[in-house]
Amino acid sequence: MINTKKFRRHSCIVAVFSLVIIPFTSIADVYNLTVDKVIIDTGKFKKQGIGYNGASPGPVLRMEEGENVTINVTNNLDEMTSIHWHGLILPYQQDGVPTISYDGIKPGETFTYKFPIVQSGTYWFHSHSGFQEPDGAYGSIVIKSKKREPFRYDRDYVVQLTDKHPHSGARIMRNLKTMPDYYNRQQQTITDFISDSEANGLGTTINDRMAWGDMRMMPADIEDVQGFTPLINGKGPNQNWTGLFKPGERVRLRFINSSAMTYFDIRIPGLEMTVVSADGNNVRPVKVDEFRIAVAETFDVIVQPKDDKAYTIFAESMGRSAFGRGTLAPRDGMVAVVPQLKKSPLLTMADMGMDHSKMKGMDHSKMKGMDHSKMKGMDHSKMKGMDHSKMKSQVDPFYAPGSGLTPNAGKDKKFLSYQDLKAQKQLYKHRAPTREIELRLTGNMERYIWSINGKKYEDEEEIRLQYGERVRFKFVNETMMSHPMHLHGMWSILDTGAGKWNPIKHTVSVAPGTTLYTETEVDAPGQWAFHCHLSYHAASGMFRKIVVVGGPKSALLNSITSKEPKV
């Protein structure tokens, strides 16, 4: 057992605090988790992985807002481990990131987490050590609200998505480093070249291919790790996870994307979904036919199946290389039609932040060393007052105009956009930011290096924030991949142009060729991780340490200097 002393001291502080503030309602529950080697059976292949309490996914931890939790985590592996409580607001020493929050949990040891639960909603937990998370070390957290929630439901299911790969995380990382397109099975072939030449002319086709070559990227680079089997609550498409309902009931589905690398587009043919919560924070209810969930995000939706029949939960990967499938049914064993995968999207030059069709005759060989920072992305903050819900066409300002990734639910169907997310309650008073920090999301695909402002984690200093300030982060995505950026410990208020109703998230997806802004009220002293949540991007350098200077508990800051990225 490590850190016993520190924890004793800490629990005293918590006890005093709860005596003063919440003397009567305080509950203190104890949760026990073991970290174990497990066998994961996807229905297509069986693979040894890592799980909790003997299974992957681990259990649903059901907590209550206002309680003080004690979580004993016993490491039964022969390597170090850790658990990060994704999206929870807590003291930084409890955040579970080795080298930033604490040292980690040694083999055979039990580490005891203790922290107050100050929020409600749908969250998850996962290992922040090595590639244990892609290997299966994840579970879900459901926190019951103290107050009545602004919606009603009769049943409640966690729907946790993952992308189980037959290769271990460590092997995938090695292969990507050796050959970045190792897992890209959708590369364009000589046949594509001939048909494109016939359609667009030889010159255009050659120019197009040369342009992509200069970018060191390929139009089919939407999923750089393919060959996985999507799982819903640990079950593959043929194992068909099923949630039961009685016709007419409202069913709350808590979607969590715990994938290592995969975004999913989710629909339930025959049912409209009312989105009521994003990343654990309630949003004004919005009815959609389909939504995209980035890695690490959560969305709660309510559906009301009225007929006595089965409905398919269909989760196709954004690059369309695979789908997850589950079923909602009145009785076990019932199934509904499983749709075909939609056509694979191809990235366009718009996803590079530029439209090359307007650049005829350019000599692409002169484009090396281009300054991508000068590329105009989209500035969402300038789009205030536009009501995008009115647009009948499928325009989503959170994608570059002409982007191959822009989602489309089909004719007369609604696909959720970040633009539709409006906070149900303001968590913070709306105010002007005190300063702006620009973070360019950068990468070199040829060497599988992902970075921020051109620098990998180990080559760059931490970002220092002042307690009490409101920082505006400007994310400029200069790569052709989407990056789900996750800030630990503090909320990211996503600027959709809705001012005080901007939604509050823990993970925001920045699409290729776009610029996106978030604001953070710096209210959590200590040091925190800030990274792209694609496992292999974070591990290869798209990661920063944030240090919050000042604040009431600044004395608690310890001096951890190691900068080894542990994701």
Add this chain to the structure above:
Amino acid sequence: MNILSKITAIAIASATITLGSSQAWSAGSHDGGHGAKKNIGIPGKASEAMQTIEIKMLDNYYEPESISVKQGETVRFIIKNDGEFVHEFNIGTAAMHTAHQEEMMTMFEHGVLEADKINYDMMKMDMGNGKTMEHNDPNSVLLEPGKSGEIVWKFNKAGKIEFACNIPGHYDAGMMGKIKFKS
């Protein structure tokens, strides 16, 4: 009518949404106009009310979440919006509510309704076809946060009816309740 009382009359009308006749735009009119309302009851007289039911509107639910009436009974509803957003109390069938939700969506798109505000001037604007977006059906009230309203309704015929808020998303999130008929 002197000017002051005229202003007061308008203020009352717009604050609580009139109980008067409904020519046009609002709930149920898409559903066959006045005729169809016979299925859900008719406007009642306050003097004939046998029961008063207080309804609290919150974000995004009602208290109580269901009510009981007798066939033929006239009920006085006193409705208070204790939430932070605009809410509606509307008596109708599920189909009427569905139709009304589309109208409400249009009101949002035109800026007549905002999440926490009703723009009454815009409601009165001619949309170019002689119609306005006034929300003045006798079977409903639309209230800003903090405001109260009243409906007197005669349930002259038992049927499958619900009270509901048709602000976009609210019905689907569960802001609706059943009207049960006691025998």
